Amino acid sequence: MQKEDFNWFTSWFDSPYYHVLYKDRDYEEAGTFIKKLTSFLDLKNNATVLDLACGKGRHSKHLATLGYNVTGVDLSPNSIKAAKAFETKNLKFEIHDMCIAYSGKFDAIFNLFTSFGYFEAEIDNLRTIKAIRDSLKPNGFGIIDFLNVEFLKQHLVPSEQKTVDGIIFQIKRKIENNFIIKEISFEADGKNYFYTEKVKALTLNNFKKYFEEAGVTLKKTFGNYQLDTFDPASSERLILIFGL
CATH class of the missing domain: 3.40.50.150 (Vaccinia Virus protein VP39)
Known part of the structure; x- marks a missing residue:
């Protein structure tokens, strides 16, 4: 992966x-x-x-x-x-x-x-x-x-699926250790991918x-x-x- x-x-x-x-x-x-x-x-x-x-x-x-x-x-x-x-x-x-x-x-x-x-x-x-x-x-x-x-904490969507250009992105969100974390997994071009976005909860x-x-x-x-x-x-x- x-x-x-x-x-x-x-x-x-x-x-x-x-x-x-x-x-x-x-x-x-x-x-x-x-x-x-x-x-x-x-x-x-x-x-x-x-x-x-x-x-x-x-x-x-x-x-x-x-x-x-x-x-x-x-x-x-x-x-x-x-x-x-x-x-x-x-x-x-x-x-x-x-x-x-x-x-x-x-x-x-x-x-x-x-x-x-x-x-x-x-x-x-x-x-x-x-x-x-x-x-x-x-x-x-x-x-x-x-x-x-503060607004994001009240409206955080824990998980969703989004399809763009035929690629199915599985997205999970959480707040951990004072970071807003988005985990993104998908399959494309015959490979499995996993990326993490981390933004400080400032x-x-x-x-x-x-x-x-x-x-x-x-x-x-x-x-x-x-x-x-x-x-x-x-x-x-x-x-x-x-x-x-």
């Missing part, structure tokens, strides 16, 4: 089956969210933007169409290879580790769709916040779009601690992609905007 490497995200995000399972993500919703968010931030047309952990560039492409100078970075070589097909004069993609500050300074750095909290070591989450800090311009914004742990208070240690200031929180007020009990998302 094919299993993930020590860092689960290294192999799973680079697998073609990751993109099969999540192919139904709402591209239109992503575009609407980006427009609302950049309007709130009042980013100018020529602003420099870093899309951190960009995957195949879904959000990066939206940002570029709004006139920003966008760099999308991700650890997955296959994702970046696919994203590079969409490069333009104001959109480029590179392989990069989010724990390390990217060269240059940006007006905004986006970390979207729960692309945070993957690391086993707590220090790596803080390193990522510091890396964002070090790549921001003095008046720049960091944006993290995370899940709301709350608003956890992020506030990271921000304090990194020397950045939390400026605003939202609870969904419509930018409604964050409520710990009812909000699906935890969207954080912070800066120097």
Whole structure:
């Protein structure tokens, strides 16, 4: 059986089956969210933007169409290879580790769709916040779009079966040792596969601690992609905007 490497995200995000399972993500919703968010931030047309952990560039492409100078970075070589097909004069993609500050300074750095909290070591989450800090311009914004742990605990679906492109994905979910764990098993191309997604169950208070240690200031929180007020009990998302 094919299993993930020590860092689960290294192999799973680079697998073609990751993109099969999540192919139904709402591209239109992503575009609407980006427009609302950049309007709130009042980013100018020529602003420099870093899309951190960009995957195949879904959000990066939206940002570029709004006139920003966008760099999308991700650890997955296959994702970046696919994203590079969409490069333009104001959109480029590179392989990069989010724990390390990217060269240059940006007006905004986006970390979207729960692309945070993957690391086993707590220090790596803080390193990522510091890396964002070090790549921001003095008046720049960091944006993290995370899940709301309290809401998820109340609405966790323990198991489900999902068929995509003829592949039957068996999915199990649990919360264990302060990680939200999703176990994914399936058969494809004559082989059995098993992958695990692990995301740290981080709350608003956890992020506030990271921000304090990194020397950045939390400026605003939202609870969904419509930018409604964050409520710990009812909000699906935890969207954080912070800066120097």
